[in-house]
Amino acid sequence: MTPRALAREQTMREIVRIGREQLATVGPAELSLRAVARELGVVSSAVYRYVASRDELLTLLIVDAYDELGDEVDAAVGTGSPRTRLLRIAEAVRTWAVREPSRYALIFGTPVPGYAAPRDQTVDPGTRVVVALVALIEEAYVAGQVADPGGSLPRTVRSDLDAIRREYGLAMPATLLARGFAVWTGIFGAVSFDVFDQYGPDTITDRSALLRVQVGLLADALGLD
Amino acid sequence: MTPRALAREQTMREIVRIGREQLATVGPAELSLRAVARELGVVSSAVYRYVASRDELLTLLIVDAYDELGDEVDAAVGTGSPRTRLLRIAEAVRTWAVREPSRYALIFGTPVPGYAAPRDQTVDPGTRVVVALVALIEEAYVAGQVADPGGSLPRTVRSDLDAIRREYGLAMPATLLARGFAVWTGIFGAVSFDVFDQYGPDTITDRSALLRVQVGLLADALGLD
DNA sequence: TGTACATCAGTGAACGCGCGTTCACTGATGTAC
DNA sequence: TGTACATCAGTGAACGCGCGTTCACTGATGTAC
Numbered sequence A, B: 001m002t003p004r005a006l007a008r009e010q011t012m013r014e015i016v017r018i019g020r021e022q023l024a025t026v027g028p029a030e031l032s033l034r035a036v037a038r039e040l041g042v043v044s045s046a047v048y049r050y051v052a053s054r055d056e057l058l059t060l061l062i063v064d065a066y067d068e069l070g071d072e073v074d075a076a077v078g079t080g081s082p083r084t085r086l087l088r089i090a091e092a093v094r095t096w097a098v099r100e101p102s103r104y105a106l107i108f109g110t111p112v113p114g115y116a117a118p119r120d121q122t123v124d125p126g127t128r129v130v131v132a133l134v135a136l137i138e139e140a141y142v143a144g145q146v147a148d149p150g151g152s153l154p155r156t157v158r159s160d161l162d163a164i165r166r167e168y169g170l171a172m173p174a175t176l177l178a179r180g181f182a183v184w185t186g187i188f189g190a191v192s193f194d195v196f197d198q199y200g201p202d203t204i205t206d207r208s209a210l211l212r213v214q215v216g217l218l219a220d221a222l223g224l225d
Numbered sequence C, D: 001t002g003t004a005c006a007t008c009a010g011t012g013a014a015c016g017c018g019c020g021t022t023c024a025c026t027g028a029t030g031t032a033c
Helices: A003-026 A033-040 A044-049 A054-077 A082-099 A101-108 A119-126 A128-142 A155-168 A174-195 A207-222 B003-026 B033-040 B044-049 B054-077 B082-099 B101-108 B119-126 B128-142 B155-168 B174-195 B207-222
Strands: none
Touching: A003 A033, A003 A054, A003 A101, A033 A044, A033 A054, A054 A082, A054 A101, A054 A119, A054 A128, A082 A101, A082 A128, A082 A174, A082 A207, A101 A174, A119 A128, A128 A174, A155 A174, A155 B207, A174 A207, A174 B174, A174 B207, A207 B155, A207 B174, A207 B207, B003 B033, B003 B054, B003 B101, B033 B044, B033 B054, B054 B082, B054 B101, B054 B119, B054 B128, B082 B101, B082 B128, B082 B174, B082 B207, B101 B174, B119 B128, B128 B174, B155 B174, B174 B207
């Protein structure tokens, strides 16, 4: 490993770190290569040695955010009843989101106008939370801790869900997977309302406790005990 | 009503209309007074006769969006079982959001950095959907169509919810109101994932049907039949 | 009903600002013989 | 081990762009007598 290559890696990490910091104050649409260069102590054009364009920097930051969230969620699941573990996933998401509101906004908020994430780099890290969630439900199902809720599904929804079940080799029925989707979107809805301050001023004082209540309801709906 | 005052009102409406249109292409952070002036066929400084600053225009557009959504939700609830009406609220939200993605993003997406909405103008229109939702649950509760779910709540959450119950004079118990909150955030979580394209590419083809399934689960959790 | 003055909409120029990206360049680092 | 050439990081100037906001102004509309 030559010194030059080493310096390059380090600078690359610096750029991502500075980008992260910048997001904390300005929001994805205002993310500026020139500001990154300034912070890096380098002339603006120099950044182009490391990053082909502003959009590429955005992609780096998106992947970075998804990965950090994914790591923290994975680390949090732990062991215990499916309900406990579900709660831990939700709390890990919220903890990260509250600590990193702009990075949360970057990946779960308004899409940056004019920017299209390259799928090949973005899809995998972007599915880590839902994968963890579905894995948890699958384990519970296989262990007989959660029942087939039964009921029917619209044809279109069933076929989409069946495709997912095939892709991931899931044993759980489509009806249960559908509930998993509702739990997934329910968790992020609750976290987004919290982080984006959608509850009126001074209405909810203990948002962390509210989230636990909300997720508790989702767990009920999923049939976890 | 003098012609001048009339012209003023008309121009004011034009400005809001143009702002709406602009949001369709650029996103709230890029909303530009100069572009509005151009579209209005007027020199950039002229807009300041109508609007004190860019932030004031943003506020107008936020109120405008909340109100249109509120109107459409109110119009959609209609009559029928609580479950049916809940579904209609959710579908009205989604329909509006899918038709007006950038206005939806303006009010439910990432907060615009550096902009703080003035509470006095923004809070009332901003609560219309949740008010409609809570009213629906309250009616169902009073009519004996939905039961007290029982169970306990963290002290902090209970006291926040009790404050809301008092403010709106609600008969339903805090435990039921808590479920209402989960349904509320659950609906917006599902709609946001849809509008912001969080489902991977080509995984969900019939998103409207998926929403009905998701809301169906929330209705189950609420104890609606 | 007509006149004198006040109000107001819109103009045009200017302010200072920041942005992404390109380009020809210098000088240091790396590599092949 | 030393030399010749290639690679690469960073410079500095420039491009064309758009932004929000202020200010002194003109000319039309409204109002009080």
